[in-house]
Amino acid sequence: MKDVGSAGLTKQRQAVLQVIRGSDGHLTANEVFEDARRILPGISFATVYNSLRFLREQGMIGEVLFGSDAARYDRKLTRHDHAICNACGKLIDLDLPIPPELVKRGERLSKFKADSIEVILRGTCPDCVRA
Ligand SMILES: [Zn+2]
Ligand SMILES: [Zn+2]
Structure with missing residues:
Protein backbone atom coordinates (compact mmCIF):
# COMPACT_ATOMS: atom_id res chain seq x y z
CA MET A 1 0.00 0.00 0.00
CA LYS A 2 1.40 3.37 -0.94
CA ASP A 3 2.05 5.96 1.69
CA VAL A 4 -0.70 8.57 1.75
CA GLY A 5 -0.03 11.89 3.42
CA SER A 6 -3.01 14.18 3.79
CA ALA A 7 -1.77 16.08 0.71
CA GLY A 8 -2.28 12.94 -1.36
CA LEU A 9 -5.88 12.56 -0.28
CA THR A 10 -8.86 13.23 -2.51
CA LYS A 11 -10.76 16.36 -1.57
CA GLN A 12 -13.56 14.22 -0.17
CA ARG A 13 -11.16 12.41 2.16
CA GLN A 14 -9.54 15.70 3.12
CA ALA A 15 -12.94 17.12 4.04
CA VAL A 16 -13.73 14.10 6.22
CA LEU A 17 -10.33 14.30 7.91
CA GLN A 18 -10.80 18.02 8.47
CA VAL A 19 -14.16 17.41 10.17
CA ILE A 20 -12.69 14.84 12.54
CA ARG A 21 -9.55 16.80 13.35
CA GLY A 22 -11.66 19.89 13.94
CA SER A 23 -13.94 18.21 16.44
CA ASP A 24 -13.09 17.56 20.04
CA GLY A 25 -15.95 15.14 20.27
CA HIS A 26 -16.39 11.72 18.79
CA LEU A 27 -18.63 12.00 15.81
CA THR A 28 -20.73 9.26 14.34
CA ALA A 29 -20.65 8.71 10.57
CA ASN A 30 -23.94 10.66 10.33
CA GLU A 31 -22.50 13.64 12.18
CA VAL A 32 -19.34 13.57 10.08
CA PHE A 33 -21.58 13.53 7.00
CA GLU A 34 -23.54 16.59 8.21
CA ASP A 35 -20.34 18.56 8.82
CA ALA A 36 -18.56 17.36 5.68
CA ARG A 37 -21.48 18.63 3.61
CA ARG A 38 -20.78 22.10 4.90
CA ILE A 39 -17.24 21.89 3.53
CA LEU A 40 -18.11 20.00 0.39
CA PRO A 41 -21.77 20.32 -0.59
CA GLY A 42 -22.80 17.35 -2.69
CA ILE A 43 -20.64 14.82 -0.91
CA SER A 44 -22.64 11.62 -0.44
CA PHE A 45 -23.03 9.56 2.69
CA ALA A 46 -21.45 6.58 0.93
CA THR A 47 -18.38 8.65 0.09
CA VAL A 48 -18.11 9.87 3.68
CA TYR A 49 -18.49 6.33 4.93
CA ASN A 50 -15.86 4.98 2.56
CA SER A 51 -13.52 7.84 3.44
CA LEU A 52 -13.89 7.06 7.13
CA ARG A 53 -12.99 3.46 6.49
CA PHE A 54 -10.02 4.48 4.37
CA LEU A 55 -8.70 6.97 6.94
CA ARG A 56 -9.09 4.42 9.70
CA GLU A 57 -7.23 1.79 7.71
CA GLN A 58 -4.46 4.31 7.10
CA GLY A 59 -4.25 4.96 10.83
CA MET A 60 -5.13 8.63 10.36
CA ILE A 61 -8.21 8.52 12.58
CA GLY A 62 -9.33 6.30 15.44
CA GLU A 63 -12.60 4.48 15.84
CA VAL A 64 -14.44 3.95 19.11
CA LEU A 65 -16.99 1.18 19.46
CA PHE A 66 -19.23 0.70 22.44
CA GLY A 67 -21.30 -2.43 22.20
CA SER A 68 -23.97 -2.05 19.55
CA ASP A 69 -23.83 1.76 19.41
CA ALA A 70 -22.85 3.40 16.14
CA ALA A 71 -19.08 3.66 15.65
CA ARG A 72 -17.65 7.04 16.56
CA TYR A 73 -14.57 8.54 15.01
CA ASP A 74 -11.73 9.89 17.08
CA ARG A 75 -8.94 12.27 16.16
CA LYS A 76 -6.87 10.99 19.01
CA LEU A 77 -4.79 8.02 17.97
CA THR A 78 -2.90 7.12 21.11
CA ARG A 79 -4.36 4.93 23.83
CA HIS A 80 -6.86 6.82 25.94
ZN1 LIG B 1 -25.07 14.43 29.54
ZN1 LIG C 1 -11.37 9.45 22.26
Whole structure:
Protein backbone atom coordinates (compact mmCIF):
# COMPACT_ATOMS: atom_id res chain seq x y z
CA MET A 1 0.00 0.00 0.00
CA LYS A 2 1.40 3.37 -0.94
CA ASP A 3 2.05 5.96 1.69
CA VAL A 4 -0.70 8.57 1.75
CA GLY A 5 -0.03 11.89 3.42
CA SER A 6 -3.01 14.18 3.79
CA ALA A 7 -1.77 16.08 0.71
CA GLY A 8 -2.28 12.94 -1.36
CA LEU A 9 -5.88 12.56 -0.28
CA THR A 10 -8.86 13.23 -2.51
CA LYS A 11 -10.76 16.36 -1.57
CA GLN A 12 -13.56 14.22 -0.17
CA ARG A 13 -11.16 12.41 2.16
CA GLN A 14 -9.54 15.70 3.12
CA ALA A 15 -12.94 17.12 4.04
CA VAL A 16 -13.73 14.10 6.22
CA LEU A 17 -10.33 14.30 7.91
CA GLN A 18 -10.80 18.02 8.47
CA VAL A 19 -14.16 17.41 10.17
CA ILE A 20 -12.69 14.84 12.54
CA ARG A 21 -9.55 16.80 13.35
CA GLY A 22 -11.66 19.89 13.94
CA SER A 23 -13.94 18.21 16.44
CA ASP A 24 -13.09 17.56 20.04
CA GLY A 25 -15.95 15.14 20.27
CA HIS A 26 -16.39 11.72 18.79
CA LEU A 27 -18.63 12.00 15.81
CA THR A 28 -20.73 9.26 14.34
CA ALA A 29 -20.65 8.71 10.57
CA ASN A 30 -23.94 10.66 10.33
CA GLU A 31 -22.50 13.64 12.18
CA VAL A 32 -19.34 13.57 10.08
CA PHE A 33 -21.58 13.53 7.00
CA GLU A 34 -23.54 16.59 8.21
CA ASP A 35 -20.34 18.56 8.82
CA ALA A 36 -18.56 17.36 5.68
CA ARG A 37 -21.48 18.63 3.61
CA ARG A 38 -20.78 22.10 4.90
CA ILE A 39 -17.24 21.89 3.53
CA LEU A 40 -18.11 20.00 0.39
CA PRO A 41 -21.77 20.32 -0.59
CA GLY A 42 -22.80 17.35 -2.69
CA ILE A 43 -20.64 14.82 -0.91
CA SER A 44 -22.64 11.62 -0.44
CA PHE A 45 -23.03 9.56 2.69
CA ALA A 46 -21.45 6.58 0.93
CA THR A 47 -18.38 8.65 0.09
CA VAL A 48 -18.11 9.87 3.68
CA TYR A 49 -18.49 6.33 4.93
CA ASN A 50 -15.86 4.98 2.56
CA SER A 51 -13.52 7.84 3.44
CA LEU A 52 -13.89 7.06 7.13
CA ARG A 53 -12.99 3.46 6.49
CA PHE A 54 -10.02 4.48 4.37
CA LEU A 55 -8.70 6.97 6.94
CA ARG A 56 -9.09 4.42 9.70
CA GLU A 57 -7.23 1.79 7.71
CA GLN A 58 -4.46 4.31 7.10
CA GLY A 59 -4.25 4.96 10.83
CA MET A 60 -5.13 8.63 10.36
CA ILE A 61 -8.21 8.52 12.58
CA GLY A 62 -9.33 6.30 15.44
CA GLU A 63 -12.60 4.48 15.84
CA VAL A 64 -14.44 3.95 19.11
CA LEU A 65 -16.99 1.18 19.46
CA PHE A 66 -19.23 0.70 22.44
CA GLY A 67 -21.30 -2.43 22.20
CA SER A 68 -23.97 -2.05 19.55
CA ASP A 69 -23.83 1.76 19.41
CA ALA A 70 -22.85 3.40 16.14
CA ALA A 71 -19.08 3.66 15.65
CA ARG A 72 -17.65 7.04 16.56
CA TYR A 73 -14.57 8.54 15.01
CA ASP A 74 -11.73 9.89 17.08
CA ARG A 75 -8.94 12.27 16.16
CA LYS A 76 -6.87 10.99 19.01
CA LEU A 77 -4.79 8.02 17.97
CA THR A 78 -2.90 7.12 21.11
CA ARG A 79 -4.36 4.93 23.83
CA HIS A 80 -6.86 6.82 25.94
CA ASP A 81 -9.98 6.29 27.94
CA HIS A 82 -13.48 7.66 27.58
CA ALA A 83 -16.27 8.94 29.76
CA ILE A 84 -19.78 8.62 28.42
CA CYS A 85 -22.95 10.28 29.68
CA ASN A 86 -25.86 7.91 30.20
CA ALA A 87 -28.34 10.74 29.82
CA CYS A 88 -27.25 12.60 26.66
CA GLY A 89 -24.67 10.27 25.16
CA LYS A 90 -21.83 12.81 25.32
CA LEU A 91 -18.46 11.10 24.97
CA ILE A 92 -15.25 12.73 26.08
CA ASP A 93 -11.60 11.73 26.20
CA LEU A 94 -10.07 10.87 29.48
CA ASP A 95 -6.55 9.83 30.33
CA LEU A 96 -6.40 7.41 33.18
CA PRO A 97 -3.06 6.00 34.13
CA ILE A 98 -3.53 2.25 33.97
CA PRO A 99 -1.63 0.52 36.77
CA PRO A 100 0.54 -2.34 35.49
CA GLU A 101 -1.06 -4.66 38.07
CA LEU A 102 -4.40 -4.13 36.35
CA VAL A 103 -2.95 -5.22 33.02
CA LYS A 104 -1.33 -8.26 34.64
CA ARG A 105 -4.56 -9.19 36.34
CA GLY A 106 -6.49 -8.77 33.11
CA GLU A 107 -4.02 -11.05 31.35
CA ARG A 108 -4.30 -13.64 34.08
CA LEU A 109 -8.09 -13.67 34.03
CA SER A 110 -8.45 -13.63 30.25
CA LYS A 111 -5.35 -15.68 29.44
CA PHE A 112 -4.77 -13.09 26.72
CA LYS A 113 -1.54 -11.29 26.03
CA ALA A 114 -2.64 -7.69 26.55
CA ASP A 115 -1.80 -4.90 24.12
CA SER A 116 -3.81 -2.30 25.98
CA ILE A 117 -6.66 -1.78 28.37
CA GLU A 118 -9.24 0.93 27.91
CA VAL A 119 -11.53 2.18 30.60
CA ILE A 120 -15.04 3.49 30.01
CA LEU A 121 -16.46 5.69 32.70
CA ARG A 122 -20.25 5.76 32.48
CA GLY A 123 -22.20 8.33 34.39
CA THR A 124 -23.83 11.73 34.11
CA CYS A 125 -22.07 14.70 32.54
CA PRO A 126 -22.00 18.11 34.29
CA ASP A 127 -24.68 19.53 31.97
CA CYS A 128 -27.07 16.69 32.72
CA VAL A 129 -26.32 16.78 36.46
CA ARG A 130 -27.39 20.43 36.46
CA ALA A 131 -30.50 19.84 34.35
ZN1 LIG B 1 -25.07 14.43 29.54
ZN1 LIG C 1 -11.37 9.45 22.26
